[in-house]
Amino acid sequence: xxxxxxxxKGTRDFYxxxxxVRSWLYEKIKQISQRYGYQEYDGPFLxxxxxxxxxxxxxxxxxxxxxxxxxxxxLITLRPELxxxxxxxxxxxxxxxxxxxxxxxxxxxxxYEKPQKGRSREFFQWNIDLIGLNTPEADAELLSVxxxxxxxxxxxxxxxxxxxxxxxxxxxxxxLLEIPPERRSNVFRLIDRKEKMEFREWENYxxxxxxxxxxxxxxxxxxxxxxxxxxxxxxxxxxDALDTAAASDYIEFxxxxxxxxxxxxxxxxxxxxxxxxxxxSILGGGRYDDLLAAVGGDPLPAVGFAMGDVVISLILQEYDxxxxxxxxxxxxxxxxxxxxxxxxxxxxxxxxxxxKGVNVVTYPDSVHLNKQLKYADRMQIPYAIILGPDEISAxxxxxxxxxTGEQSSIRLSEIDEKLIPLLAHKERLW
RNA sequence: GUGCCAGUAGCUCAAUUGGCAGAGCAUCGCACUGUGGAUGCGAGGGUUGUGGGUUCGAGACCCAUCUGGCACCCCA
Numbered sequence: 044x045x046x047x048x049x050x051x052k053g054t055r056d057f058y059x060x061x062x063x064v065r066s067w068l069y070e071k072i073k074q075i076s077q078r079y080g081y082q083e084y085d086g087p088f089l090x091x092x093x094x095x096x097x098x099x100x101x102x103x104x105x106x107x108x109x110x111x112x113x114x115x116x117x118l119i120t121l122r123p124e125l126x127x128x129x130x131x132x133x134x135x136x137x138x139x140x141x142x143x144x145x146x147x148x149x150x151x152x153x154x155y156e157k158p159q160k161g162r163s164r165e166f167f168q169w170n171i172d173l174i175g176l177n178t179p180e181a182d183a184e185l186l187s188v189x190x191x192x193x194x195x196x197x198x199x200x201x202x203x204x205x206x207x208x209x210x211x212x213x214x215x216x217x218x219l220l221e222i223p224p225e226r227r228s229n230v231f232r233l234i235d236r237k238e239k240m241e242f243r244e245w246e247n248y249x250x251x252x253x254x255x256x257x258x259x260x261x262x263x264x265x266x267x268x269x270x271x272x273x274x275x276x277x278x279x280x281x282x283d284a285l286d287t288a289a290a291s292d293y294i295e296f297x298x299x300x301x302x303x304x305x306x307x308x309x310x311x312x313x314x315x316x317x318x319x320x321x322x323x324s325i326l327g328g329g330r331y332d333d334l335l336a337a338v339g340g341d342p343l344p345a346v347g348f349a350m351g352d353v354v355i356s357l358i359l360q361e362y363d364x365x366x367x368x369x370x371x372x373x374x375x376x377x378x379x380x381x382x383x384x385x386x387x388x389x390x391x392x393x394x395x396x397x398x399k400g401v402n403v404v405t406y407p408d409s410v411h412l413n414k415q416l417k418y419a420d421r422m423q424i425p426y427a428i429i430l431g432p433d434e435i436s437a438x439x440x441x442x443x444x445x446x447t448g449e450q451s452s453i454r455l456s457e458i459d460e461k462l463i464p465l466l467a468h469k470e471r472l473w
Numbered sequence: 474g475u476g477c478c479a480g481u482a483g484c485u486c487a488a489u490u491g492g493c494a495g496a497g498c499a500u501c502g503c504a505c506u507g508u509g510g511a512u513g514c515g516a517g518g519g520u521u522g523u524g525g526g527u528u529c530g531a532g533a534c535c536c537a538u539c540u541g542g543c544a545c546c547c548c549a
Binding site: 049052106107124152154156157158159160161162166167168169170239302323324325326327348349350351352353354355379381411412413414415416417418419420421427429431432433441443445448450 | 474505506507508509510539540541542543544545546547548549
């Protein structure tokens with residue numbers, strides 16, 4: 044224990060119990076993505092830095108990416124996001140692909156950020172995108188995917204909600220307040236930060252941005268108007284589709300949702316933990332109709348979102364949504380070793396059972412039975428087989444259930460009928 | 474990248490103004506060498522994150538550094 048070389052800051056070691064959670068999350072994501080007919084894909088983990096220069100924010104590339112020169116001197120980036128790779132993959136085969144395209148992915152990403160709760164430097168992210176449609180119903184499909192996912196992992200609409208807005212709607216109203224288009228980007232940032240600041244502080248910030256007091260009170264009214272969506276044909280159709288899909292419990296209009304990224308063109312949304320203590324947003328996304336053209340492809344409308352594994356895992360833990368049986372040991376049975384002389388019998392039985400598809404672990408050392416049973420117990424292996432001289436001379440084996448403590452004798456000739464059925468179904472110890 | 478808080482046994486934590494580094498759980502051993510969880514008894518386990526400084530004396534105070542957490546920034 045003296046000199047352990049520490050893990051890289053902001054990375055996580057996935058011990059079996061952590062890996063079980065990650066795999067479980069992946070299975071849920073896969074199940075829901077496929078239920079809506081999305082196909083799995085992935086891009087390279089290493090990309091040239093130029094790929095991100097085209098569209099990602101300055102900060103993301105310059106401050107938050109892991110960049111290093113390769114042996115030839117070219118700057119390589121550990122991918123900080125997937126969308127540029129997706130855009131390239133689509134642009135490269137644009138003529139061959141069949142649209143609308145429904146693709147999903149779950150893989151690792153890296154961002155050089157200051158690690159804290161809910162934020163690490165190496166994380167996994169679910170990306171899911173619908174490319175080639177620009178209808179409100181397409182947006183509603185992605186929102187519906189989110190709701191299905193929340194339901195699948197056991198999160199209720201009292202625990203998490205998806206807040207939806209439309210940037211075009213906001214732009215229209217900012218125009219009515221006579222805020223010129225070139226100010227919009229800054230005003231969006233202003234809106235994005237309103238909830239985080241004291242009102243007076245925010246008001247001063249707004250004045251610094253050059254807004255007059257009637258414009259400021261106009262924005263405040265705008266952000267309090269929960270009926271605003273009724274004047275947006277886009278949002279009306281989205282909410283209508285969500286009603287039909289029985290997903291609207293989880294969805295709420297919120298004029299404060301604007302999203303930091305510049306490339307969103309219309310619908311934007313963000314899911315949050317509303318009942319608990321995790322303040323960070325669970326996922327974010329929206330419509331980005333101009334992005335694919337900006338990366339060099341032909342213009343294609345698109346909508347999608349990304350969800351990181353760190354925040355959702357915290358929330359699932361907080362609401363006790365992670366089933367305890369995902370931690371179970373892969374083996375159904377431990378075949379004990381009585382002595383060095385009998386080990387061949389144990390080993391022979393083990394291979395025999397493995398041939399028949401049973402997950403078996405042996406104890407290749409003749410320590411006290413005591414210790415071997417304790418091992419099975421600690422490892423949560425539900426059964427132990429005892430093969431001592433008595434059993435061997437009688438052509439029997441003793442099967443002990445670690446869960447009930449019951450023990451029974453089974454003839455070696457009756458393994459198929461009596462033993463295999465017992466071990467076939469995955470029984471949990473706890 | 475900025476500010477603040479914390480770090481003591483495998484885990485959770487204690488140690489009065491600076492004065493002998495401790496407890497519970499866990500581990501290991503024994504009671505119990507062909508039967509796990511329970512009980513009892515016993516044992517091992519530490520350069521107090523790391524490096525320096527102040528002091529007769531530092532877990533505690535000072536400086537640096539690493540790691541984690543909180544608030545910014547940004548975002549999954």
